[in-house]
Amino acid sequence: MSQQFSAVFVWSRNIRLFHWINVTAIFLLIVIGVIILNSKMLGVSVDGKILLKTIHVYIGYIFAVNLLVRIVLGFVGKNHERWNKTLPFQLGFTKELKDFSQGEKIIYQGHNPVGKLMVAALLFFLSVQMISGLVIAGTDIYYPPFGEYFAEYIAIDKADLAAIKPYSKTNVDEEAYKAMRTFRKPFITAHVYSFYTLLFLIPLHIFGVIFTERKERTSVVSAMINGYKHLPKNSKE
Numbered sequence: 001m002s003q004q005f006s007a008v009f010v011w012s013r014n015i016r017l018f019h020w021i022n023v024t025a026i027f028l029l030i031v032i033g034v035i036i037l038n039s040k041m042l043g044v045s046v047d048g049k050i051l052l053k054t055i056h057v058y059i060g061y062i063f064a065v066n067l068l069v070r071i072v073l074g075f076v077g078k079n080h081e082r083w084n085k086t087l088p089f090q091l092g093f094t095k096e097l098k099d100f101s102q103g104e105k106i107i108y109q110g111h112n113p114v115g116k117l118m119v120a121a122l123l124f125f126l127s128v129q130m131i132s133g134l135v136i137a138g139t140d141i142y143y144p145p146f147g148e149y150f151a152e153y154i155a156i157d158k159a160d161l162a163a164i165k166p167y168s169k170t171n172v173d174e175e176a177y178k179a180m181r182t183f184r185k186p187f188i189t190a191h192v193y194s195f196y197t198l199l200f201l202i203p204l205h206i207f208g209v210i211f212t213e214r215k216e217r218t219s220v221v222s223a224m225i226n227g228y229k230h231l232p233k234n235s236k237e
């Protein structure tokens with residue numbers, strides 16, 4: 001006999017809004033990031049590079065604020081917004097993962113154990129992008145939150161910070177500039193390698209969602225649009 005499925009509200013408006021702002025921002029950040037990464041090969045001028053970096057940083061701010069709101073929501077939100085329902089750190093998680101991986105037929109209302117691992121990985125690498133991005137925005141085009149601090153650090157005349165411009169040596173102390181570039185290096189490395197990792201994780205996430213939908217037929221794809229999954233009576237919280 002076929003099982004009875006009913007509509008269960010799983011993803012709140014906050015979660016869905018976060019998800020689609022995140023998708024759009026990441027898509028744009030990747031497109032512009034790839035152009036910046038290959039700017040030499042593409043023959044982009046210095047002004048073009050500054051413009052690309054400025055647009056990338058503005059979209060980066062939207063991405064960062066959205067991510068920070070989501071992180072806070074994980075602590076103060078309701079039901080499936082909360083981290084204890086989303087991340088793989090609860091007691092008994094290892095057993096859940098083992099049972100699920102061994103093919104035990106359990107349907108989860110929120111994320112299944114593999115999904116929770118993916119959320120943790122995505123959250124980690126997105127946070128790395130956010131933190132490293134905010135630092136290099138300061139060292140590169142002197143944008144907030146750290147731009148003024150770095151501009152002051154490299155300035156010869158600290159009273160004329162307006163003269164400090166991207167790719168310009170006016171009012172720049174060479175030694176301090178070199179020290180600032182050395183400080184920035186690990187942040188650039190983190191930004192680029194975390195970007196490569198995301199290029200691997202994002203398709204894996206999409207594959208996981210499609211695989212789950214084909215296996216369970218619980219409307220996991222449309223649930224991220226309208227909030228509802230179609231779940232059997234014995235689905236797990």
Ligand code: HEM
Pocket residue numbers: 026029030032033034036037038053056057058059060061063064126129130132133134136137138140141188191192195198
């Ligand atoms: C998922 C989010 C993000 C992705 C996938 C991403 C990707 C990239 C990539 C691929 C590059 C080129 C790296 C290079 O040429 O060295 C780049 C550069 C840059 N990103 Fe991001 N980024 C993200 C978020 C951010 C955020 C939140 C900010 C700051 C608000 C930011 C600021 C910058 C800056 C300033 C550069 C220029 C670095 C340079 O001088 O080359 N990024 N980003």
